[in-house]
Amino acid sequence: MRIFKNAWFRRFARKERITDSDLREAVSRAEAGQIDADLGGGVIKQRVARPGQGKSKGFRTIILFRQSERAFFVYGFAKRDRASLRQDEERAFKEAAKHVLNLSDEQLEALIARDHFEEVDDNG
Numbered sequence: 001m002r003i004f005k006n007a008w009f010r011r012f013a014r015k016e017r018i019t020d021s022d023l024r025e026a027v028s029r030a031e032a033g034q035i036d037a038d039l040g041g042g043v044i045k046q047r048v049a050r051p052g053q054g055k056s057k058g059f060r061t062i063i064l065f066r067q068s069e070r071a072f073f074v075y076g077f078a079k080r081d082r083a084s085l086r087q088d089e090e091r092a093f094k095e096a097a098k099h100v101l102n103l104s105d106e107q108l109e110a111l112i113a114r115d116h117f118e119e120v121d122d123n124g
Helices: 007-016 020-031 087-100 105-113
Strands: 002-006 037-040 043-048 059-066 070-078 117-119
Touching (some): 007 117, 020 059, 070 087
Antiparallel strands (some): 043 059
């Protein structure tokens, strides 16, 4: 399973002190069938704990997800800041999933080279 974050999410994670380990844990739960919300079309919402606190008061992440293949963290928000996504946002993420989850390895590497995506560190 390869895990990526887009440029926007990379800035969000850095600001909120969300580690690559936190992201790997969220994907690991999804891989085990523990998906917090399946929005359909390859889009899931997973909770990530706020540093020093639990997941319930933490962050919600939007992941473009294909089981056993790829996961792309593309958006996040604090639960205290908003309850959920608007319908137009959910539609936009589903449309993005159609494209991103079907990228060839060559297309994905080109996007990584242009700094659109970064692969999550796998700790060795």
